[in-house]
Amino acid sequence: MIDTLRLTAEGALALIESREVTSAELHAAYVAAAGARDEELHAYLRLVDAAEGTGVPIALKDVISTKGVETTAGSKILAGYVPVFDATVAARCKAAGMPIIGKTNTDEFAMGSSTENSAYGPSFNPWDPTRVPGGSGGGTAAAVSGGLAPWGLGSDTGGSIKQPSALCGNVGLRPTYGTVSRFGVVAFASSLDQVGPVAKTVRDVALLYSIIAGRDENDSTTVELPEIVELPTAETLAGVRIGIPKQVWDLAGIEPGVRASFETAIETARSLGAEIGECDLPLSFDYGMACYYLIAPAEASSNLARFDGVRYGPRVDAPTYREMVEQTRDAGFGDEPKRRIMLGTYALSAGYYDAFYGQAQRVRTLLMREHRAALDAFDLIATPTSPTVAFPVGERAADPLAMYACDVMTIPSCLAGLPGLNIPSGLSEGLPVGLQLIGPQFGENALFRAGYALECAIGFDTVPERLR
């Protein structure tokens, strides 16, 4: 009997290596678990019944192109689109022997923080199915948390790996920009998008990161990792300097339970030998959101231009080319992509470029500098990942600004291109709270070491209470 709720990827690998189970048996177990629980969670948009491989199965967010398997990015405009090629990350997973369990739900084009913007309906949080799993990668997070996958890949533009990991009690890594290939990943905002792993443990995340990371000749923005990925083993934080942005304490909207869990985690870090201090990220907290909501929509408005109904995806036939494109896009895109296309088009328009997109790029440079200064003084920065625990489905769906506020603490380091790791720090009101650790460029190993030590000390049970 394979306990998909508890089994880690490392555990699954051990079972395969000791020949206690086969890869195919594992795959079948997760597909069966999905059959049993996914009606409630809606983590998957589609399952892959006959996947090949010899290793630990994996779930892939539906923005990741999979050869021969429909890939929609959660949008109607890609309904029925079957890629003829694998994204590099999918190819690397396959090359490592990993069969694909299925394609997970996402906010349309990864635009959102709850998966409620998916054109195929929301996913639900395994800890409380009346609540959202976060987003945009809520499908992968719910699948891992709900025992429907041992691990999975998400994509993170402004928090789409870290925030759902926090809300579902998973470990999730948004890697350093440029370490993981974006080739074949449906683009949202190219200068921000990064694919990263989601799993139950820091070691699983590190292992999956080591498989997908590194230079890809099909993505010009990738680099070779400066050091090899190490699976963490030490349960100490001796000598690790952790900075807490002083702005965190004044941030409006942080729930008391989240604050309490964060403070406890910091005390735990101190008890493990970490040196805790205060750092200053004033611009990041004041301007990070505004900066992000100019740059990301601007790039999105251009990235989404290719969905015109000419070469793939559904087409609304009309008398002229222009009408065909307009009607196809009107029918194919949901409200959030339309909203961001409009925002981005405006931000790039002649006469507005300097004031909006150009200014945002200058601010972005300042945020990078601010983070670099903080990371000169500290090895890592710590904040809560999300100001709140998982919120009820529908609570913020009609209020874009409330939804955008979910990412206030995840966004600045994304703009700075820095890696961020979410680990569960505890529960509040019976729901997981996430701790965000931010490292310097290529500082993934440091994040893994600190995350692992804290994970061991915190002893968080990743199986949702109601499913134990």
Add this chain to the structure above:
Amino acid sequence: MSTTWETVVGLEIHVQLKTRTKMFCRCAAGYGAGENTRTCPVCLGFPGALPVMNRTAVEWTVKLGLALGCEIAPRAVFARKNYFYPDLPKGYQISQYDKPSCEKGNMIVPMPDGELEIGIVRAHLEEDAAKTVHMGGHSGRIGGAEYSLVDYNRGGTPLLEIVTAPDIHSSEEAKRFLLLLRQTVVELGISDAEMEKGTLRVDANVSVRPAGSDELRTRCEIKNMNSFNYIARGIDAEAARQVAIWESGGEVKQETFDFDAGTGTLTPRRSKEEADDYRYFPEPDLVPVEPSAEMIERLRGELTETPAARVVRLGLDLDLERALVLVTGGLDGLYAATVAAGADRLAASNVIANNLVGAGVDPAAVDAAELAKLVAARERIPRVAFDEAIARSGDPDFSADPFLAQEVVSDASELDPVIDAIIAANPGQVAAFRGGKEGLLGFFVGQVMKETGGQADPRAVSEIVRAKLLG
């Protein structure tokens, strides 16, 4: 008092680079394949596909920039030019924009009245659009067509755009500049630059102003001209149209025209409903182009004397027009080698520019030493022998010697006995000639040529016959 008008022209030239693969993917570039067979997820704009820069295209851009005396940007940046059109699969074209690879160059164009310097504002790299064919309409344009077909084979081919300053003041200057630019591109080996195949495309921005003024009045753009002569005629037609408007008290509006070379007419393109706003921004999927100092120096070292400079140099020895023909025809190398082998300059230039080109011989295949022998002997050997020798001068292992052996006979002492015998044998014709039938001269010359097996010099024969018959 009527105003004298000066034409002001700036050119935008698109050169399709002949790299093996496309600008941002590994698909084969170039013609000759079935529709939509040279495509991949990248050049079809599939979701998630990313561009990867063609290093050769970047190198060639720098090379052309150096040949045009441009400053090479240490950091050039590709941008996205956003607009919707079926030939643009991504919804944007990737093109260098505010940070092009090459800026501030120039080209010297030798003119009969001196050297003209034409500024090169910029030369930048971009990707070509796909090819759209509009079916069912009468105009061949999208308006009125029943449907359109798109062939993405051309989409993503590397394209160099070269923009000149408005330093051109006549259609003749434009034509000469283009001839020299084309030759430069061809010699660099970066493009075939053939207008009829679309690998060289030229748009002209034309305005006029009172002579002596330095103002820049409203300009119009003319497109769709597929030969240098048509470009020249298009510029003249547009300048004349604008002069007429100004002289009648009107105002020239900024418009774009198609020039129909058949009728010589300019047809306005349908004006767009809204102004273009391409929402340029730096392409986040690519890294900046930062050519190394070593690469720039290596490319600089590969440069040879430019065609323009060679025209100037040759123009010192020859007529400037002849120098231009030799250089832009790719003939001056053979000319120089032929002269070096001892041929007379003017004679060599005549033979190469007229006889050799007329016979369709590939100048690259000709042995200059053999050609020099022919040039030297061209007055001496029979015409038929000379023509045949030129026609075969590009053959492998061609030797001029057998043809040189066929000397003409023009020496009177050799010709006299032959001519006397023919006059004696044809008393009737002699009488008729003397009676005024001068056309019979040809009969006698023909007889002599026949008798001498074509070796006689017809001019000498004709003089001697005439003198004997009339004398």
